[in-house]
Amino acid sequence: MASSDALTLDSARISELPESGFYVPNFILPEEEQYILQEISKLPSTRWTVLSHRRLLSLPSQLTGTARDTLIAAPMPTFLSTVVLDRLKQLSLFKGSPHGAPNHCLVNEYQPGQGIMPHEDGPAYYPVTATVSLAAHTTLDIYKKNDQGEREAIPTWRILQEPRSLLITTSDMYKSTLHGIPEAVEDTDLGPETIVNWDKLADKTPFEGGVAKRQTRISLTYRDVLKVAKVGGAMKFINKR
Ligand SMILES: O=C(O)CCC(=O)C(=O)O
């Protein structure tokens, strides 16, 4: 998507999904992807939280408080705000959110074989999630909840996220489904019958054989944290001592 194009989401809606999921291929350019990846690689490895199935960076900082739902007010690093935040602004997705824009970004890195357990993004955020994929593709499984509100055992939908793409989940999709990335070294059974955004892919060639090997993927998950604490006063106090 060239930056001069008027950005609208009408043609990006994934009609098979509950309201509302959107897929935008080529949301960023290869050189923009490289710039962001390079800036991430410059961060000291001690900044990363290493989990057994992925590693992650929480920027500008981790959420705090007893419910781990509060952001300490701080600007987003430049490499996360230029390009992606500027372009998201044109989509007016966060117009109704408390801060009018995402104030937090989770950077997740997955090696082949790694993934993320099915989960909901939950009530700490305004119910819009914008995810940009970098460096490699992945598949995201979407699960319905049954009448008891429990996750169904088998996912109902699969989304293929290409590098440089944007995926947006909001509304019912945010509130009534769960999502997860299966731990796999390759994705199989890829095709128009199994992938809900197949007709929206920028380049089907890597996936047309039905199988695609995973490579290291980095994702940027942008959200607006509802609760923001200003600690300017306390910091001044600490600095004086
Ligand atoms: O890496 C992804 O695309 C998914 C990340 C995710 O679900 C999350 O951070 O809540």
Ligand SMILES: [Fe+2]
């Ligand atoms: Fe999530």
